[in-house]
Amino acid sequence: MSTNSSLHPYSALTPDTVMDAVESLGFYCDHRLYPLNSYENRVYQVGIENATPLIAKFYRPKRWSAAQIQAEHDATLALKKAGVDVAAPLLMRGKSLFEHQGFYFSLTPKVIGEAPEPGNLNQLFQIGELIGAMHQASRDWQIEQRPYLSAIQRIERACRVVLESSYLPKSMTPAYVKVVEQLLLRITQTVPSHQSNSIRFIHGDCHRSNIIAHDDAMTLLDFDDCRMGYAVQDLWLHVSDANERRAQLSELIEGYESQCDFDSRELDLIDAMMAERTLVYTAWIAERWLDPAFPIIFPHFISEEFWRQHIQDLNDILVKWGQWR
Numbered sequence: 029m030s031t032n033s034s035l036h037p038y039s040a041l042t043p044d045t046v047m048d049a050v051e052s053l054g055f056y057c058d059h060r061l062y063p064l065n066s067y068e069n070r071v072y073q074v075g076i077e078n079a080t081p082l083i084a085k086f087y088r089p090k091r092w093s094a095a096q097i098q099a100e101h102d103a104t105l106a107l108k109k110a111g112v113d114v115a116a117p118l119l120m121r122g123k124s125l126f127e128h129q130g131f132y133f134s135l136t137p138k139v140i141g142e143a144p145e146p147g148n149l150n151q152l153f154q155i156g157e158l159i160g161a162m163h164q165a166s167r168d169w170q171i172e173q174r175p176y177l178s179a180i181q182r183i184e185r186a187c188r189v190v191l192e193s194s195y196l197p198k199s200m201t202p203a204y205v206k207v208v209e210q211l212l213l214r215i216t217q218t219v220p221s222h223q224s225n226s227i228r229f230i231h232g233d234c235h236r237s238n239i240i241a242h243d244d245a246m247t248l249l250d251f252d253d254c255r256m257g258y259a260v261q262d263l264w265l266h267v268s269d270a271n272e273r274r275a276q277l278s279e280l281i282e283g284y285e286s287q288c289d290f291d292s293r294e295l296d297l298i299d300a301m302m303a304e305r306t307l308v309y310t311a312w313i314a315e316r317w318l319d320p321a322f323p324i325i326f327p328h329f330i331s332e333e334f335w336r337q338h339i340q341d342l343n344d345i346l347v348k349w350g351q352w353r
Contacts, residue, residue: 036319037089041070041131049128050074050084050135053120065237067321068312069252073138080138082118087132097132098125099173100251103166103229110165113158114248115139115240139249141242146268149279151246155239156283158246159231159262164288166229176227176256179215179297179304183208186304186311193314200335207342208307214349215300226291227256234262259284260294261301264352273352298352303345310338 047057060075070086087097101124104116117124117134126133144151187208190196196204231238232253240247263284267276277295284290313329316322328334 037130038070038319038321040129041086045129045131046072046074046084046086049086049126049131049133050076050082052128053126053135055079055082055135066250067316067325083115083136083138085117085134085136087134089130092132093173094125094132096173097134099171100254101125101134103169103171103254104251107162107165112161112165112248113245114162114251139240139242139247141240141247143236144239144241144246144266146236147272147276149275151241152266152276152279153283154241154246155236155266156263156280156285157287158239158248158283159234159259159280160284160287160290162231162248163228163259163262163284167288169229171229171254171256174229174255179219179300180212182304183212183215183307186307189311189314190307193317195314195317195330196335197332200332200339203339204335207339207346210346211303211307211342214346215303218296219300226259226294228259230255230257230259231262232257235265236268258294258297259288259290260297264298264301277352295352296350299345299349303342306338306341306345 043061046061047059050057055074056077058075058077060073060081062073064071064073064083066085068091069088072084072086073081074084075081092100101117104114105119105124107114108116115136117136120126120135124134126135144155187205190204191201231248231251232255233250234248238249240249263277263280266280267273269276281290281292313322313326317329322329
């Protein structure tokens with residue numbers, strides 16, 4: 029299938045366009061422009077004359093509406109005002125979201141530091157504190173632009189995307205459909221039994237690369253996937269070793285509970301969230317395949333081995349279901 033860059037709107041996002049956008053807000057670029065790791069959007073560190081570099085984020089066209097992006101900005105600005113350590117967009121003349129040549133974009137001050145070390149128990153406690161502080165500050169929020177979508181809704185959509193694409197080998201389709209059906213059945217048996225009414229504002233993609241550790245502190249980055257959901261969604265991604273699951277979860281929850289109450293019944297939802305994330309991730313690649321960056325980053329996606337492993341990963345979730353407590 030063609031991956032001609034002319035088919036994709038990001039082909040118009042040239043270095044000159046990026047710098048012109050930044051300079052349209054009154055900054056002067058020093059022509060140091062570094063692309064940062066971001067597949068869904070395009071994010072650049074932009075050098076500014078006689079000042080600290082800025083992070084310019086250009087939102088993927090047609091993914092979010094202006095109102096949905098603004099909801100993200102309003103949330104991060106409110107969290108920052110409440111004292112939560114988050115990277116919030118700059119306000120310029122009372123605005124945080126701007127448009128240049130058809131691209132929505134924002135500017136954020138650069139945060140210096142590194143991603144937390146996987147499995148570091150002290151840092152896991154700090155991460156739990158940070159997430160707990162975020163959830164406590166936003167405990168009464170209702171973000172209508174970013175509603176809660178159940179794992180079943182998201183899995184069913186992801187399955188449709190994959191089955192309607194040409195990437196899943198036909199010989200593997202029955203095995204794929206079977207394991208998805210089994211997962212959906214298991215989820216329907218698990219999720220309704222969870223009686224908590226704790227749907228709240230969450231980060232939504234709170235893996236360690238979206239946290240910066242610096243000077244014994246943590247800063248939470250990139251709220252692009254923020255939405256209403258369960259608190260545990262922001263916690264479980266930081267468990268990096270199945271053999272250390274209990275110790276790592278314990279540190280996360282202990283840190284979290286120093287800031288915010290945690291409903292331990294939500295631990296029963298992690299398996300459903302694992303299945304959802306695994307399926308949605310693969311569907312996301314399928315949807316983005318015409319973006320010229322994706323065949324370069326994920327060349328294995330069109331191989332039979334990728335899909336064989338994907339189906340195996342889904343079966344492994346079924347086999348290990350219920351081991352999070």
